[in-house]
Amino acid sequence: MSNAVMQQRETFEERYTLPPIETIHDTAEEIRRKQERIRALCTERKAILLAHLYQRPEVQDVADAVADSLKLSQAAAKTDAEVIVFCGVHFMAETAAILCPDKAVLLPDLRAQCSLAASVTVEELLEWKAKVPDAVVVSYINTSAAVKAESDYCCTSANAAKVVAAIPAGRPILFLPDQYLAAVAARQTGRSDIIAYPGYCHVHKMIQPDQVLEIFDAHPDIELLLHPECGCVSSCMARALDGTLPRDRTFFLSTEGMLRHIEQSPASEFAVGTELGILHQLHKRFPEKTFYPVNPNAVCAFMKTITLDNIIHSLETMTPQIRVPEEIARRASRAINRMLELA
Ligand code: 13P
Ligand code: SF4
Numbered sequence: 001m002s003n004a005v006m007q008q009r010e011t012f013e014e015r016y017t018l019p020p021i022e023t024i025h026d027t028a029e030e031i032r033r034k035q036e037r038i039r040a041l042c043t044e045r046k047a048i049l050l051a052h053l054y055q056r057p058e059v060q061d062v063a064d065a066v067a068d069s070l071k072l073s074q075a076a077a078k079t080d081a082e083v084i085v086f087c088g089v090h091f092m093a094e095t096a097a098i099l100c101p102d103k104a105v106l107l108p109d110l111r112a113q114c115s116l117a118a119s120v121t122v123e124e125l126l127e128w129k130a131k132v133p134d135a136v137v138v139s140y141i142n143t144s145a146a147v148k149a150e151s152d153y154c155c156t157s158a159n160a161a162k163v164v165a166a167i168p169a170g171r172p173i174l175f176l177p178d179q180y181l182a183a184v185a186a187r188q189t190g191r192s193d194i195i196a197y198p199g200y201c202h203v204h205k206m207i208q209p210d211q212v213l214e215i216f217d218a219h220p221d222i223e224l225l226l227h228p229e230c231g232c233v234s235s236c237m238a239r240a241l242d243g244t245l246p247r248d249r250t251f252f253l254s255t256e257g258m259l260r261h262i263e264q265s266p267a268s269e270f271a272v273g274t275e276l277g278i279l280h281q282l283h284k285r286f287p288e289k290t291f292y293p294v295n296p297n298a299v300c301a302f303m304k305t306i307t308l309d310n311i312i313h314s315l316e317t318m319t320p321q322i323r324v325p326e327e328i329a330r331r332a333s334r335a336i337n338r339m340l341e342l343a
Pocket of ligand 2: 089113114115116117142201202203204275300302303
């Protein structure tokens with residue numbers, strides 16, 4: 001795998017504003033009342049509420065489905081609801097709007113953006129494509145609709161290797177925007193012709209090798225589950241190969257992949273390298289198992305902008321709605337549907 005030389009106009013961090021993370025002081029009774037109001041509004045509006053695994057616990061608990069970005073796209077594609085309330089970030093709501101052009105897609109807070117999606121613009125992709133004209137473009141789902149419209153395939157962390165493996169050898173692959181996911185996909189498929197864009201998620205990048213080593217020192221029998229966006233993946237793949245980390249207990253998994261893995265694993269303790277929101281679902285689904293976050297500060301401020309209050313406001317006012325221009329949606333849907341067919 002080689003790294004692209006990109007003409008970056010500014011640092012990735014200059015491209016987005018991190019919203020403050022609001023601490024909510026609702027009592028259990030207030031939470032229950034707000035959740036009831038949301039369920040009543042969903043019935044009234046014929047709405048389905050989809051929540052990503054990184055959402056606040058009380059938002060996950062009121063949702064019709066809680067899953068990773070792939071499963072949420074699949075749920076959006078097949079729902080017969082008239083309204084989709086997307087409790088996730090902007091690119092996920094855009095994907096739902098592309099897959100469901102006849103439905104209203106609500107994103108309760110427009111500050112719910114994504115640092116990784118912000119790292120690549122459509123102009124940068126066009127510039128990159130012009131430099132490697134025979135390449136196949138694979139875009140992570142964490143990209144804007146405009147970037148997807150210029151891509152051949154879309155992928156998520158759950159199926160990146162599968163998508164890459166489906167591309168005939170002999171053509172270089174421009175993989176964007178996550179450099180760490182690109183490294184995992186290259187390793188899992190054995191492809192040396194992946195050219196990676198240098199983007200990253202500011203949350204997963206903070207998950208570093210020294211934290212992994214510390215957690216193994218403290219809990220030697222754990223299984224290590226790392227999201228492929230983590231900053232430590234290349235180092236951990238190398239360490240799993242040279243035996244510094246236990247190879248049979250080190251896994252690179254999407255959020256949904258982590259849930260599936262834990263369900264069938266005989267292990268009782270896990271180190272979890274991803275955003276902390278997933279812990280709520282892990283404790284709920286596997287109360288007898290123990291989970292340690294690899295980095296207890298891995299919190300996505302964008303995901304936490306969605307609250308029970310702004311979901312209620314969004315359903316009451318039917319705003320903000322996410323719309324994708326028709327031509328962009330038509331072209332982006334090719335890349336998304338190719339992925340869904342493979343999934
Ligand atoms: P998943 O594809 O695992 O849901 O991850 C999406 C995301 O935003 C990861 O940070
Ligand atoms: Fe984007 Fe990272 Fe937040 Fe996921 S965790 S939505 S990749 S900023």
